[in-house]
Amino acid sequence: MERNWAGNLTYRAQRIVHPSSLEELQEVLAGDGPFRVLGTRHSFNDLADTEGTLIATDRLPVDVDASSAPGAVRLTGAPRYGDLAPILQQKGLALANLASLPHISVPGAVGTGTHGSGDGIGSLATAVRGIGFITPNGESRTLVRGDADFAGAIVHLGALGVVTGLELDVEPTYDVAQTVYEAPAWDAILADLDAVTSLGTSVSIFTRWSRTDVADQLWVKQRLPFDADAAERRRTVVERLGAHAATQARHPIIGLPADACTEQLGAPGPWFERLPHFRLEFTPSAGEELQSEYLVPRADAVAALEAVRGLADRIAPLLQVCEVRTVRGDDLWLSGAYGTEVVGLHFTWVRDEPAVTALLPSIEAALPATTRPHWGKVFTLPGDEVRRRYPRWDDFAALRARFDPEGRFRNAYLARLGL
Numbered sequence: 001m002e003r004n005w006a007g008n009l010t011y012r013a014q015r016i017v018h019p020s021s022l023e024e025l026q027e028v029l030a031g032d033g034p035f036r037v038l039g040t041r042h043s044f045n046d047l048a049d050t051e052g053t054l055i056a057t058d059r060l061p062v063d064v065d066a067s068s069a070p071g072a073v074r075l076t077g078a079p080r081y082g083d084l085a086p087i088l089q090q091k092g093l094a095l096a097n098l099a100s101l102p103h104i105s106v107p108g109a110v111g112t113g114t115h116g117s118g119d120g121i122g123s124l125a126t127a128v129r130g131i132g133f134i135t136p137n138g139e140s141r142t143l144v145r146g147d148a149d150f151a152g153a154i155v156h157l158g159a160l161g162v163v164t165g166l167e168l169d170v171e172p173t174y175d176v177a178q179t180v181y182e183a184p185a186w187d188a189i190l191a192d193l194d195a196v197t198s199l200g201t202s203v204s205i206f207t208r209w210s211r212t213d214v215a216d217q218l219w220v221k222q223r224l225p226f227d228a229d230a231a232e233r234r235r236t237v238v239e240r241l242g243a244h245a246a247t248q249a250r251h252p253i254i255g256l257p258a259d260a261c262t263e264q265l266g267a268p269g270p271w272f273e274r275l276p277h278f279r280l281e282f283t284p285s286a287g288e289e290l291q292s293e294y295l296v297p298r299a300d301a302v303a304a305l306e307a308v309r310g311l312a313d314r315i316a317p318l319l320q321v322c323e324v325r326t327v328r329g330d331d332l333w334l335s336g337a338y339g340t341e342v343v344g345l346h347f348t349w350v351r352d353e354p355a356v357t358a359l360l361p362s363i364e365a366a367l368p369a370t371t372r373p374h375w376g377k378v379f380t381l382p383g384d385e386v387r388r389r390y391p392r393w394d395d396f397a398a399l400r401a402r403f404d405p406e407g408r409f410r411n412a413y414l415a416r417l418g419l
Contacts, residue, residue, distance in 0.1 A: 004042070004048075007351070008353055011038075011048075012051050022164060025060070028055060033409070034053070036050040037055050037162050038055065040103060042103070043375075043377075045379075050411045057162070060078055064079075064087050068167060078108070079105065093171070095127060097115075097121040097124065097127075097202065098276050100204075100323075102280045110166065112374070112376040113375060117325030121202070122330050125330070129145045130167030131163060132163065136406065137408075144167075151392075159410075160400060161404070175268045175270060176269065176275060177266045178220070178221045178266070181238055181243040182244055184214060184243040185215075193301060196218070200222040203325070205324040205325075206322070207321070208254065217246070219252075221275055260282035261278060289348050290353060291377045292347045292377045293346040293373065293374035294371045295327070295337065295344050296367065297342055297368075298326070300371075304368055307368075314359060315363070318350055318352060322345065329341045329342070333392035333393075334390060338391070345367075346374075357380060361380050386417060
């Protein structure tokens, strides 16, 4: 039996194929569907599932070309970010941001709107300047930034075909220092959330909601150099929060060893060794878990956090850790940050799916009606309610119909959304 990474989902596919060339991929698509694409299996729901054929991208040839255009890198295949980043580093290049896990594939992260954290940094999909598909009918299709359908095709939910190539924005390599602060007070955080999330290039708040007066940790990742004025501002805010710098490395989940985590304690290091929370060579996060995430417009973020804090007694028994992080707004039709800066409320649950599924409707009802769920995580919002929260939904549905008029990449997940 084939399962997703978390082990909570057994794929229903009749077969899984591993094409090792574009020609083999086109031969697969010439057969009977339905089809879905399988990457590194980090979706916690049935987004990638099908009753037909799963097309695994792990054997498609990977090539990384930094000569395509200034400030760009072109890649084929489906490398993980943890594999791509050292190649870029060797070329003196870097991405603007990374997710907390380097274990996820680049096309999979882009297609689901996955993100890291940072007030001034968009989701990983915003780095895309060009995308290539093999469409459900086996044809090659390329879109570049500025094309009419480009903004609709980037966060695509696997509904447009198989991504075979991406061109990404890159910049010169840089160093980052990561510092963890412990026990920031919730009242002080919520009194000026903007001041807290702007303490560094990338900021995350971690809590188990076992206490409602203080959060567990505040992780601050800062691009270097870090000037004296910014350092003084950080000192002032941290003092107001009543927090203190950790004196040894920490795991986001209190009680777990920090061996799996990227280096902390303010030690400078390359961007790709600091921006993720976890090292590629270790099992990320807890390993035995479920995840949910809700993206809330920044204007509604404090109300959302207060609502979650009000449910702390119900959340804490099922929770391993909750992470609060930020994402810059963008114009990608199905991005959780479409049209607005957002604050993400990410929940890493114990793997008790019935109990988590029973709790989620209460959380979703308490959150503002502007909240959008992460496509690859566990949520229970009905499809019509999800569609209502995306102003360009009908445009995406029309785009999908043009790419896949026969519905060969349709599955139960897309059907629930009305696609």
